[in-house]
Amino acid sequence: MKESQPAEGHGASSTTPLDLGRSRCRSCQQRERCLPGTLGASQTQRFEPMVQRRRPLASGEHLFRVGDTFRHLCAVQSGCLKTYTIDAEGREHVMAFHFPGEVIGLDAVFPARHLTSCVALTGSQVCCLPYASLGTLTQEMPELQTQLLRMLSRDMLGAASIAGDYTANERLAGFLVMVAARLHRREPTPTSLNLAMSRQDIANYLRLAPETVSRILARFQKDGLVKADRRHIALLNPDGLAEIAACMNPYARFGVPQLQRNAAS
């Protein structure tokens, strides 16, 4: 059973994106990784005023919920969020975690409605770009469209990675490696993670039972790969983890067309 608390926020969670003044993309720490990352100074100046900064989300507060009309693209400035759905059987499926610099909501463009809910796992600061402005802006700034496509493309890649048929070991190792890679604030790659998500969240993301997550983590610890203390996880042997997860890494597959078992020729 995959249930979790759809953490109750306040009733007005998705209705009022209080605009607390203007965002300052140019001085934002996440700028390079974010949507305006490829824009020049003047373009950034043009871009900035379109962005609204929301009141900070408290842990458990929702950014949007299933069925909400899709109004803006959101970017995480700080904190961590998850998008998820509860299916007809009551099981929670975590579609993605969102770290600083990442954009949320690209999958809602098509139906113009959110098919997922998005909740903050910790206090989080989020910037919003009205979807209506996006069209105008990309018309003016080709770089923006390029960046948008790249981010979308990257999201698809990430989704495809965990969608694949891998063992529980591989998926969890891949998860740790991925989180480490996406958390780099300034260091090359952090070796010490402070996860914002619970075991249950991780399990629902990786299609595992939370007990299995615990057990595998214990095994990794016994093998000297990690030191796991609740939500703080130290990667003692990142290369070892990466090796376990090697099969999930899409970049590891250039050049040599390996022995193909099931491929059509």
Added chain:
Amino acid sequence: MKESQPAEGHGASSTTPLDLGRSRCRSCQQRERCLPGTLGASQTQRFEPMVQRRRPLASGEHLFRVGDTFRHLCAVQSGCLKTYTIDAEGREHVMAFHFPGEVIGLDAVFPARHLTSCVALTGSQVCCLPYASLGTLTQEMPELQTQLLRMLSRDMLGAASIAGDYTANERLAGFLVMVAARLHRREPTPTSLNLAMSRQDIANYLRLAPETVSRILARFQKDGLVKADRRHIALLNPDGLAEIAACMNPYARFGVPQLQRNAAS
């Protein structure tokens, strides 16, 4: 085996019965579902000449392979293809099947290289739009960008659907419903499918063993849901299948989460 470039210079292009000189989006059966679907007549006329039509792919021929540089977006005009990867362990993962009117390659934008291979499952006709032209065209035609985003968004949705934690039954039922929905050439929804993919392909797509696909199909047949004869599958009870797969349907989750209970099994 290498075909990165469309065959145009050869005199051989005149051997095929069809006029291969240029694409005729305006008269294409797939136009509405395809990239230029939202364009007006004059814009379509502007769009058309940018599109190259490839020599038809034979079953088993590759459209691109892992590591190829990403040059164009491709649209399926007829036939069926699959994109897949072979991981470090030699396992094949089928990322997606591609039916007429669908666009291939959007996930390769980011690294500018194909991280997957794409092979035709039957004889297939494919149209190619150079990625370089895409930027120019979307600048001119906002509708094109909208359509592009919608298609991307839809792809992500599809990927997320099968990525979730569902039982083998649910995934296979969902697969059948999805294929039926995506194959509608003109009928409302076909009740009779001629699959282009093997059991192995389906299994690799759904993270199952091919034996499991067979077994579940047999069970569905025993329950009167389908009539499966090799690659020809008749959906005897589409609603029953849809009900089994209900939990995978992202649109079923608006307002009231409660579903009507009819005959199960």
Added chain:
DNA sequence: CGGGATATTGACTGTCATCAATTGCTGTGG
């Protein structure tokens, strides 16, 4: 018509889920 790939069916195994009990952390109130 025959060989090889594809599909089906059966028996058994293993991975991971489920059920259950316990521990440990955190915040709250007596």
Added chain:
DNA sequence: CCACAGCAATTGATGACAGTCAATATCCCG
């Protein structure tokens, strides 16, 4: 300040779903 509630995480025992191995059956293509 400690006791307790409540939740998150761990650990153990057991079982089920799907995978693996193996043996035909069937189709397709030469």
